[in-house]
Amino acid sequence: MGINRRDFFKILTAAGTAAAGSARPARAWQSRAPSDPVGCLVDLTRCIGCRKCEEACNRVNGLPAPDRRFEDLTVLDRNRRPDERTYTVVNRYTSEMIDERDQLIPTFVKLQCMHCQDPACASACIVGALSKKENGAVHYDVSKCIGCRYCMVACPFEIPAYEYHDPITPRVMKCTFCYERVQTENKLPGCAEICPVEAITFGRRSDILAEAKRRIKNNPGRYIDHVYGEKEVGGTSWMYLSGVPFEKLGFNSLPETPMPRLAETIQHSLFSYLWSPIVLFGMLGGVMWASKDKGDRADNHKDGGDR
Amino acid sequence: MSHQAAPVKAKFWTPGVVVLAVLMAAGGGAIIARFIGGIGYVSNLTTARPWGLWIGVDVASGVALAAGGFTTAFLAHIIGRHYYEAVVRPALLTAMLGYTFVVLGLLVDIGRSWAIWKPMLYWNPTSVLFEVAMCVMFYLNVLYLEFLPIVVERFKGRVNLPGPLAALNAPVDGLLRLADAVLPKIMWVFIILGVVLSCMHQSSLGSLMLIAPTKLHPLWYTPILPLLFLTSAIAVGYPMVVFETTLATTSLKLDSEMKVLTPLTRITIFLLGLYLALKVGDMVVRGTYVYLLDGTAQTNAFLVELIFGVIVPWLMLLSPAVRRSRRGLFIACTLIVVGVLVNRLNVFVVGYRPPISEANYFPSIGEILVTVGLIATLMFIYRFIITHLPVLARPEQEVRP
Numbered sequence: 001m002g003i004n005r006r007d008f009f010k011i012l013t014a015a016g017t018a019a020a021g022s023a024r025p026a027r028a029w030q031s032r033a034p035s036d037p038v039g040c041l042v043d044l045t046r047c048i049g050c051r052k053c054e055e056a057c058n059r060v061n062g063l064p065a066p067d068r069r070f071e072d073l074t075v076l077d078r079n080r081r082p083d084e085r086t087y088t089v090v091n092r093y094t095s096e097m098i099d100e101r102d103q104l105i106p107t108f109v110k111l112q113c114m115h116c117q118d119p120a121c122a123s124a125c126i127v128g129a130l131s132k133k134e135n136g137a138v139h140y141d142v143s144k145c146i147g148c149r150y151c152m153v154a155c156p157f158e159i160p161a162y163e164y165h166d167p168i169t170p171r172v173m174k175c176t177f178c179y180e181r182v183q184t185e186n187k188l189p190g191c192a193e194i195c196p197v198e199a200i201t202f203g204r205r206s207d208i209l210a211e212a213k214r215r216i217k218n219n220p221g222r223y224i225d226h227v228y229g230e231k232e233v234g235g236t237s238w239m240y241l242s243g244v245p246f247e248k249l250g251f252n253s254l255p256e257t258p259m260p261r262l263a264e265t266i267q268h269s270l271f272s273y274l275w276s277p278i279v280l281f282g283m284l285g286g287v288m289w290a291s292k293d294k295g296d297r298a299d300n301h302k303d304g305g306d307r
Numbered sequence: 308m309s310h311q312a313a314p315v316k317a318k319f320w321t322p323g324v325v326v327l328a329v330l331m332a333a334g335g336g337a338i339i340a341r342f343i344g345g346i347g348y349v350s351n352l353t354t355a356r357p358w359g360l361w362i363g364v365d366v367a368s369g370v371a372l373a374a375g376g377f378t379t380a381f382l383a384h385i386i387g388r389h390y391y392e393a394v395v396r397p398a399l400l401t402a403m404l405g406y407t408f409v410v411l412g413l414l415v416d417i418g419r420s421w422a423i424w425k426p427m428l429y430w431n432p433t434s435v436l437f438e439v440a441m442c443v444m445f446y447l448n449v450l451y452l453e454f455l456p457i458v459v460e461r462f463k464g465r466v467n468l469p470g471p472l473a474a475l476n477a478p479v480d481g482l483l484r485l486a487d488a489v490l491p492k493i494m495w496v497f498i499i500l501g502v503v504l505s506c507m508h509q510s511s512l513g514s515l516m517l518i519a520p521t522k523l524h525p526l527w528y529t530p531i532l533p534l535l536f537l538t539s540a541i542a543v544g545y546p547m548v549v550f551e552t553t554l555a556t557t558s559l560k561l562d563s564e565m566k567v568l569t570p571l572t573r574i575t576i577f578l579l580g581l582y583l584a585l586k587v588g589d590m591v592v593r594g595t596y597v598y599l600l601d602g603t604a605q606t607n608a609f610l611v612e613l614i615f616g617v618i619v620p621w622l623m624l625l626s627p628a629v630r631r632s633r634r635g636l637f638i639a640c641t642l643i644v645v646g647v648l649v650n651r652l653n654v655f656v657v658g659y660r661p662p663i664s665e666a667n668y669f670p671s672i673g674e675i676l677v678t679v680g681l682i683a684t685l686m687f688i689y690r691f692i693i694t695h696l697p698v699l700a701r702p703e704q705e706v707r708p
Binding site for chain 2: 123144145147149150157158160252254259262277288291
C-alpha cells in the first residue's frame with residue numbers, strides 16, 4: 001500500500017509538472033461575435049416620441065397590457081426603464097435648444113436590449129440560457145434558466161428585468177430582437193416595422209453602420225460625430241445617432257473592451273484543461289506524502305512553536 | 308493523544324437555544340412568504356440591483372467563512388501538523404454546515420429553485436458562476452465524506468434505530484463498518500481535493516464581479532480580485548476557528564483550547580499580512596487611493612473594512628500578549644471575521660453601483676429575516692451535532708468550578 005501510494009504520488013507530481021510545463025501561455029482572448037449580424041440604427045433626430053414602437057413591441061411579443069394607453073403621452077413626463085412587462089420604452093429629454101417658436105426641442109430616446117456583439121449576460125449565464133445567435137440576437141432560453149440573475153449583474157446597460165413577483169417560474173425579460181419574426185418569418189422587428197418616421201433602420205450591421213456614417217458626413221450640423229454602439233463594449237447590434245451628446249440623454253460612457261474579456265481571460269488561463277487544479281493536486285499530494293514519511297518521527301506531534 | 312473528541316454533555320434547551328429557535332421560526336416565515344409571493348414580495352431587489360443581502364452574506368460570506376475547513380485540513384493532514392487536530396473537527400463541521408447553508412440560501416435566492424440542478428446538464432464554460440457552482444457542489448460532497456468518519460466513530464456497533472426501523476440496524480451497521488474499512492484508505496484523495504476545490508472557487512467568487520467593470524466601485528474592482536478573495540479566505544480560516552471555538556467553549560463551559568489557538572494565529576500574522584500587502588499594493592498601483600477621502604458611503608465602507616477588518620487586528624496579533632490572552636485573541640479574530648464579512652458585502656452590495664439607474668438598495672426586513680434565520684439554524688444544528696457526535700475535544704479538566 002505504502003509503495004503504491006508513493007509511486008502514485010510520484011506519477012501524479014510528474015504528470016502535474018508536465019501539465020504545467022505544457023500549459024500554453026494564456027491565449028489572446030477571442031471575440032465570438034458573429035461576423036455580419038443584423039442590427040438596427042436608431043436615429044434620435046427623427047424620433048417624435050409617438051410610442052408606436054412600444055405598442056408594436058407589446059403586441060408582437062404578447063406582453064401584458066400597459067397601465068396607461070400607448071396614446072397617452074403624459075407617461076413621457078417621467079423617465080422609465082424597460083421592465084418585466086415592457087421590452088422597450090421611449091423617454092423624453094430636453095436640451096437647451098429652442099425651436100423657431102421658442103419651444104424647447106425635445107429628444108426622444110428609445111431603450112431596449114442593445115444585443116451586444118460580445119454580450120456580458122451570455123458570458124455570465126451559468127447555464128447558457130442567454131446566447132448570441134448567428135443573426136445577432138441575444139436570445140433567452142427559459143427552459144435552461146435557473147433564475148440566478150447574474151446576467152442582470154453583468155449587463156452594462158441594466159436591461160434584463162426579472163419577474164420578481166412570480167414565486168415559482170419567473171423569467172428574465174428583455175427585448176428578443178423579435179428573433180422568430182426576423183429569423184423564420186423574414187419580417188422586421190415589430191418596432192422597426194411600425195415606426196412612422198423611419199427613425200429605426202433595420203439591416204446588416206455593416207450596412208447600417210455605413211449608413212450612420214453617411215448621415216453624419218452628409219449632415220454634420222445635424223449629428224454629433226459618434227455612433228453609439230459602434231465601439232461601446234466591443235460593439236452592439238443596436239446603434240444610435242444623435243444631435244445631442246449621448247451623456248445628456250442617459251447613455252453611459254462605456255469602454256471599448258468587451259465586458260467578458262477580463263473575467264474570461266483570467267478564468268481560461270487559470271483553468272483551461274484544469275491544468276492548475278491538477279498541478280495543485282499533485283503538489284499537495286507530494287507534500288502530504290513527504291510529511292507522511294516524517295510522521296513516524298517524534299516531532300510530528302510537536303506544538304506550534306513559540307507563542 | 309490528548310485530542311480525543313467526544314460529544315459534549317450539556318443541557319440542550321438553554322435560553323440561547325430558545326432564541327435561536329425563535330429566529331429560525333421568523334426566518335422560516337419569510338421563506339414561506341418568498342415561495343408564495345415571489346422574491347419581490349419579501350425583498351428590495353430590482354432590475355438595477357439583482358443581487359443583495361442573500362448573495363452578499365448567505366453565499367459569498369458563507370463560503371469565505373467556511374474556509375477554516377480547508378485551511379485546518381491543510382495544516383493537520385497535508386503538512387502533517389497533527390498538533391492542531393483538536394480544531395480540525397469543529398472547523399470541518401463549520402465548513403460542512405456553512406456550505407450546506409450556502410446551498411439553502413441559494414435555493415431561496417434563485418428564482419427557479421427547482422432548477423438548481425440544471426448547471427450539471429447545461430454547461431457554460433465561459434461563466435465564472437458555472438465554475439463556482441461546480442466546485443461548491445463537489446466540495447459539499449467532499450465535506451460530507453470528510454465528516455462521515457465522525458459519524459462512523461460514534462455509531463459503529465451502536466446502531467439502535469427506534470421502532471420499526473430497528474430491522475435496519477444490521478444493514479446500517481454493515482454500511483458503517485464498510486465505510487470504516489474503506490474511508491481511511493481513500494480519505495487522502497478527498498482531503499487534497501477539498502483544498503484544491505476550495506482554492507478554485509474561493510478565488511473565482513472574486514472573479515464574479517470582473518464582468519461588471521462599470522458597476523463595481525474602483526476601490527474594489529481590480530484584476531487581482533480573485534487573488535484577494537483567495538488570500539483573504541485563507542487568512543480568515545484560522546481566525547474563524549478561534550472565533551467559533553471560543554464561542555462554543557464559552558457557551559458550553561469547556562476548555563478554551565488556548566494552547567492550540569495561540570500558535571494557530573501566529574500563522575495568521577503572515578497570511579493576513581500578505582492580504583494587507585496585496586490590498587494596499589493594489590490600491591497604490593492602480594492609484595485608487597484618490598478616492599479614500601471623498602467621504603462617500605462606498606469609500607467609508609472601504610475604510611472600515613481595511614482599518615478595522617485588517618490593519619487593527621493584524622497589529623493586535625503582532626503582540627504576543629494579545630495572542631496569549633483569550634479575550635484579546637477573540638477580539639482580534641472577531642475583527643478579522645467581521646472584516647471579511649464586510650469585504651464580501653462591500654464587493655457584492657455596497658460597492659455595486661448601477662451607473663444608469665443609480666438605484667439605492669437596502670435589504671428589506673424579509674431579506675434580513677431569511678439571512679438571520681439561516682444563520683440561527685446553522686448555529687442550532689451545530690449545537691445539536693456537537694452534543695451528539697464527537698466533534699469538540701474531550702475536556703481535560705473543568706475550567707470553571
